[in-house]
Amino acid sequence: MPSRRDSGARPGSRPSSRTQSRPPARRGDQPKRRTAGTPAEPERTRGSRNLTGRAAVVLLVLGALIVSYAQSLRVWFDQHQQISALNQEIRDREKRVGELNDELARWKDDAYVKAQARQRLGWVMPGEVGYRVIGADGKPVGAPPEPSTPANGTADAQKPTWYTKLWGSVEGAGNPPAPSPKVTK
Incomplete structure (x- = not known):
């Protein structure tokens, strides 16, 4: 009787332990043999797979999320800068x-009011x-500036105000000049 270690295959006998430890061979696992007339096919590796439809959709969704989050972050930074400026x-x-409360x-204080009256008004x-x-120019040195009043109102008479000009144009539009008589020869 042959022993179990024999590699001979008997019908109904159990395979040896050596053959059981190997996974069964698949079609894709075996390298294809080229024949003389067939061209060589490039082998597919994990890094060179083509982009599938699902991967393209996932990338598109990720791109849309990145754009929307970038917009939200930009708005957040703008608002943060506005808040900082307002603070x-x-x-x-x-x-x-x-x-202003200190000045008020x-x-x-009565002493401050008297000092300001002496300094500003010369009291x-x-x-x-x-x-x-x-001073040499005939004006008081260190005196408060004099209020500006035109002498005899001549400055105001030379420069009419805007509303005076406007009313003059309204009156002029209501009273058109008389047409000049035509001279015929």
């Missing part, structure tokens, strides 16, 4: 409000003598 403006205005508190207290230094 800075709020801080600046709060600082200005604080400065100073104006409530003196009763019993004091006020002096003004006159």
Whole structure:
């Protein structure tokens, strides 16, 4: 009786353990043999597969998502910059409000009001003598600027205001000039 280690195939006998450990051969696993008349076919590898329809759809969807998220991120960054600018403006205005409140508190002090009246208006207290230094040009040095008033109203008379010009055009349109008489020969 032959032993199990024989490679002979008997009908109804079990295959040896060596043949059981191998997976069965498939059609695609075996390299194809070329015959002399057939051209060589390029072998397909995992890296060189063609783009399938599903992969194209997935790539298209991913591209659309990237574009939509990029737009949303750009809007978010723009809004973030606007918020930062508005917060800075709020801080600046709060600082200005604080400065104005300080100035308002100073104006409530009588000593500050007297000092401003002396400096800005040139006032003196009763019993004091006020002096003004006159410069080489004949104007007081360090004096507050004089209010600008036109002398005898000549500046205003030369430059009419816009509403005076407008009313003059309305009156002129209501009173057209008389036609000149035609001279016939």
